[in-house]
Amino acid sequence: MQREPSLDGELSEVLVRAMLRLGEVDEEWLGAVSVRDFCHYAAAVRDDAYVAEAIAAARQGRPVAAPPLFASGIFSWSYGPPESELQANGLDASGSPWTEGLQVRQVHGGQSVSVHGPLWAGDELVRRRAIVGAEAKHGRSGQFVILTMTNEIQTVGGRAVCSSEERIVIRAAG
């Protein structure tokens, strides 16, 4: 049987950190979402018809639902961090404790999102995030670690909005 090469030191540190956090659920209060938030997102994705309809509805006092991928598409819900706490690559160090201080690169491998119901302007949300998988791989392009994260977004009243599972691929830098 061919022996797999041992895992790069930085990558094995990522794996150990992630495994120690397996199953830990991190709950974050996201605050209330607004028509303005929805419209910024829609304008960025060039959905100009949505922007016009949402503004018209809001002005007439009708409820406004978010674009269905709005909630799962928000990369970070935190109000920070201070610029001094960003990593050199622009990511929030505290948002990825498994790579903090390590010479690694991380990219998004893919995701699945289930939409459970509408998200209305004014809804106040919470998110539960957990690492549910951490695995070392040896592919054609070298070694990497795949982390699997789950996210559940619901209103503070407990109405489910969406859930997702994402794969994050981490490789040694250089």
Next chain:
Amino acid sequence: MNAEALRPWSCTPSHVQLARFSAATWNFHRIHIDPIAAAEEGLPGPVVQSTLFAELAWQAVRQWLSEASPELVCIEWRNNRPVSAGQTIRWVCTEVTREGRPPDELVTLSLAALLADDEAAVAAAVTVRASSI
């Protein structure tokens, strides 16, 4: 509805679009907004965000089903290759499948995002409620 009947839908994310999407989603990973950071990774320009691909796949499906108001149930995608601002992406539908029975029947469209060389940068599957289309 069959996959061959759905005409490819093309889009070209611009540098401005990526910057606005990063701002709207509060994503300041430099490879999405800074050409220098992208060049350091050997890429020709700022890289399209993963979550923007999901939105573009959903837009392709809405384009194909524009006679109706499709209700999104789930979406799944895999990123195979980075795409930079200015590159044209051609979304094609490769398969349409149905599961379940009315009123809970679901329709899934499988998509590929092709680049100029016809290689798929992203593979996606978008599931909508059959009663909404």
